Amino acid sequence: MLTGLFLAILALLVFAAVGIGGALWWSLPSARMQARIPGLSEPVAIDFDTHGIPRIRARSMVDAIAALGFLHARDRMFQLELMRRAASGRLSEISGTPTLAFDRQMRTLGLARAARADLPGLQPETRVLLAAYARGVNAWINARGRFAAPEFIWLGKPEAWEDWHGLLWAKTMGLWLSENWRTELSRLALDGKLSRDRIYELWPQSNDFTHVDGGRHTAREEAETASALLEALPPPLPGQASTASNEWAVDGRHSATGAPLVAGDPHLMYAFPGIWYLARIETPGDVLVGATASGAPGVVIGHNGHVAWTFTTTAADVQDVFIETEVDADHYQTPDGPKPYLVHEEHIHVRGQAGEILRVRETRHGPVISDITQRAGGPILAVSMANLMPGDTSADGLVELNRARNMEEAGTASARISGLVQNLLVADRTRIGLFVTGRVPIRRAGDGSWPVDGTNSTHDWIGWATGAQLPRYIDPPSGVLVNANDRIAPDDFPVFLGRDWFGDFRARRIRTMLETPHPKRLGKHDLDSFTRMQLDTTSTLAQQILPVLRAIPAPTGLTGHAFGLLAAWNGEMLMDLPQPLIFNAWMRYFRRAVLDAALVPQGVISPELEFLAFVLSSRGTHWCDNRTAMLTRTLEQAVAELSRLYGTDPGAWRWGVAHESVFANPLLRHIPLLGRFSTVRIASPGDTSTVNRATLSVDGYEAVHGPGYRGVYDLADLERSRFIVTPGQSAHWLSRHAGDLATHWRDGKMLELGPRPAGTPVAISLVP
DSSP: OHHHHHHHHHHHHHHHHHHHHHHHHHTSOOSSEEEEOTTOSSOEEEEEOTTSOEEEEOSSHHHHHHHHHHHHHHHHHHHHHHHHHHHHTOTHHHHOGGGHHHHHHHHHHTHHHHHHHHGGGSOHHHHHHHHHHHHHHHHHHHHHGGGSSTTHHHHOSOOOOOGGGGGHHHHHHHHHTOOHHHHHHHHHHHBTTBOHHHHHHTSTTGGGSOOOOOOSOOOHHHHHHHHHHHHHSOOOTTSSOOOEEEEEEEOGGGBTTSSOEEEEEEEEEOOSSOSEEEEEEEETTEEEEEEEETTOSSOSEEEOSSOEEEEEEOOOOOEEEEEEOEEETTEEEETTEEEEOEEEEEEEEETTEEEEEEEEEEETTEEBGGGGGOOSSSOEEEEEEGGGSSOOOHHHHHHHHHTOOSHHHHHHHHHHOOSSOEEEEEEOSSOEEEEEOSOEEEESSSOSSSOEEOSSSTTOEEEEEOGGGSOEEESOTTSEEEESSSOOSOTTOSSOOOSOOOOSHHHHHHHHHHTSOOGGGTTOBOHHHHHHHHTOOBOHHHHHHHHHHHTSOOOOHHHHHHHHHTTTOOSBOOTTOSHHHHHHHHHHHHHHHHHHHTTOOTTOOOOHHHHHHHHTSGGGGGGOSSHHHHHHHHHHHHHHHHHHHHOSOGGGOOHHHHOEEEEEOTTGGGSHHHHHHTEEEEEOOOOTTSSSOOEEOTTSSOEEEEESEEEEEETTOGGGOEEEESSOSOOOTTOTTSSTTHHHHHHTOOEEOOOOOTTOOOSEEEEO
């Protein structure tokens, strides 16, 4: 009897496993297929290289973008779904309560509302391309249904892709790459706990300036509301917010080929799949090659056969928090007297339980973000965000950039990219240039570093600085352009851009390497030297502060052994060394000890590198009653932790054992079995401070943020340009292209995406 029952249960389990396995296998995209996309003018041919990188051959760019939408859906459908759900505040429909706070935030900010409103104001050509992209995505959805990606086997057929969804990616990037509003909230939350001078010192680059803040006393309730709001705000998926990137260019005087060279590697959160998807597009007379992004109808970073371009984040201040005064539940105070809130309801559906109705209020400055805390009463905090203001033409700018033929046309395109404030680095066959994109608010008064009184107009935005009003550097006398998120404009620049800049650790290292080119190229740079620079793991920060660390009295025992290893170390963050692990563990304990001694709450995120450099300089000694004693104690704590984790021989510790780059699906990572299948891990060099950036997680040594894409471009022959993404092209867990590029990426093995040989077989044929 029991044997029969056991066999029956076993048979059911085997049947279920076979069924699930079969469904997963069926959801794998076919290597060869024909599909129909309504609206194509002529058939489109697609072939793939050995890494799953497509070449699209179409008779028009409209048809090519439709094919790109089809490919993004084919290889990244769940990524498309997550992006539009995250931007629209609809994650809880598929994941339940864990993402409810995230949805409240996004519904309150209104990215989806802004995208819908922007669509009608775009150029007709842009709207045609957005529609073509949507047709391509929907062709895959309609052909595959619930097998569009493995996740949809459980979730059901994806909803149709709409034209305005193609604006959400840029909206999301504009939000996460401009996080000043959280910095303002952090400062407000600390008011009363620290002096304002100490608060500003937590952001040392900001403290280099004389501040003109709100000029008002912060009420205890305002600080408490800011603190509660910071706790209620989730970090951006898939982890803590962090922005960084590298870009540099030299003109023909410094190039072995006599034409400009460009390098770029944007740094964003690691995820599975990666943010970037490589593609080559060919139409009669045109080519587009480089990094595309799921949801964006075009090449975001790359070249078009005439110009090459890349981006870094400017860190301009384009977000302000206003403290409003409530008159009653329906009105707030303005310079013209009480005015009613603009109110609408957002219905948030939650998987597995009853949904909720979110009441979103807006003032003349923007949405009321303090309502996200779900607390009754208290001060009212509203936020203005430039990228959510009406009239964002970023999509027009990307279209114009994709077809730019020279520096002038690229500069014109840069002025249309109004939603994201970025440093656009461009080169054509003879020239190099850098253009700051976006809209920077012009304030009547104040510097945007602190929440301000919203009842009067003193700190209101009264216009925009755009286009040629923002920094531009074309053909500099040095023949060199470098940006690594360091400050982009001098003190006397006529437009106020902000105060919260990143340090120049990476930029200094890049400039040093540019001064020491390849010796076999007669003092000139080439693609090889630029590729090596992108892989550089020397920490300028470590080199700067190591003399201070080495000056403490030498400890004894195990701690002394670890300390001794730092004596001759040159600051290189190599995988097979113990010193990077000792250094990073020590600095993590030291920084936390400094902040704890000052009673700075754990949730306040100030720039780690800049604060360490400040505290360990002569300007920051007042943060430690006894810096030597604190350094000694925290070194002992760090060594004790490392010995528990990696053994009692510091000489045998290895950075690469602790420091893996982790590419995980932001939702599936929390499901035990699925999380394992949808995660790629690889030991990696570098750290948060190196050019080859590999930012440490908040609570460990894993790398969670860095250059998911690298490109180097030779304007003498753009077909020789080199590219790499990580971990792979496909988001399907069973695909051989899910993680096949991770080792190439880690080891610096780049790919060329030039023309394919004649007769390359067509893998996908798309027909009208």
